[in-house]
Amino acid sequence: MLKxxxxxxxxxxxxxxxxxxxxxxxxxxxxxxxxxxxxEVYRRVVDACVEAARASKKMNEVTGWQSWLVAEKNAPALNxxxxxxxxxxxxxxxxPQEKRDHIAVLxxxxxxxxxxxxxxxxxxxxxHRSDESNGDPNPTPxx
Numbered sequence: 001m002l003k004x005x006x007x008x009x010x011x012x013x014x015x016x017x018x019x020x021x022x023x024x025x026x027x028x029x030x031x032x033x034x035x036x037x038x039x040e041v042y043r044r045v046v047d048a049c050v051e052a053a054r055a056s057k058k059m060n061e062v063t064g065w066q067s068w069l070v071a072e073k074n075a076p077a078l079n080x081x082x083x084x085x086x087x088x089x090x091x092x093x094x095x096p097q098e099k100r101d102h103i104a105v106l107x108x109x110x111x112x113x114x115x116x117x118x119x120x121x122x123x124x125x126x127x128h129r130s131d132e133s134n135g136d137p138n139p140t141p142x143x
Contacts, residue, residue, distance in 0.1 A: 004048065005052070007049070007052045007053075007056070010045060010048050010049045010052060011049060013045050014042075014045050014046060014049055017032075017038070017041070017042045017045060020032040020033075020038070021033045021038065021042070021080065021108075022076060022077045022080040023076075023080075025083070026080070026083035026084055026086060026087045027087065029080065029083075029084070030084065030087060033080065033081075033084045033105075033106055034084060034088070034102075034105065034106065035105070036105050038108075039104070039105040039106075039108030039109075040108070042108050042109045043108050043109045045109075046065065046069065046109040049065060050062055050065045050066070053065060069109060069110055069111055070110070070111065071107055071110035071111060071112035071113075071116060072112065072113065072116055074110060077107070077110055078112075078116075078120075080106075081103065081106045081107055081120065082120070082123060084106045085103070085106070085120065085123065085124040085127065086124075086127055088102065088124070091124055091125075091127075091128045092128050096121070099121050099124065100117055100121070103117055103120050103121070104117075
């Protein structure tokens with residue numbers, strides 16, 4: 001069982017996870033960004049960061065983390081999620097709830113409003129409808 005309590009180590013791990021999921025091309029990040037396991041690990045790391053700040057009574061840090069987790073305040077992460085939706089080859093086969101679940105994995109640790117999730121689903125549907133209308137039932141980023 002892995003246990004990390006040092007705040008600086010948690011912060012370093014959080015930065016690595018961010019870079020792996022959100023600071024790479026969609027193709028390079030897909031293995032991490034689309035993994036429900038990585039999403040859960042990332043959520044737990046951020047929860048531990050928030051708890052470490054709370055335990056040291058640094059409420060400004062707690063507030064900072066809570067604010068940072070609002071997806072709508074992180075345009076690079078939202079753009080990375082759009083890139084992942086673009087390369088999700090089975091997007092059209094997913095049902096409405098499966099699309100929501102997939103977006104939650106892609107967004108983790110960020111939390112998006114229902115309106116943002118709905119908008120991402122609409123964007124994904126439009127992207128993949130466009131790919132199909134171009135005669136490509138299995139779009140790739142090169143198309």
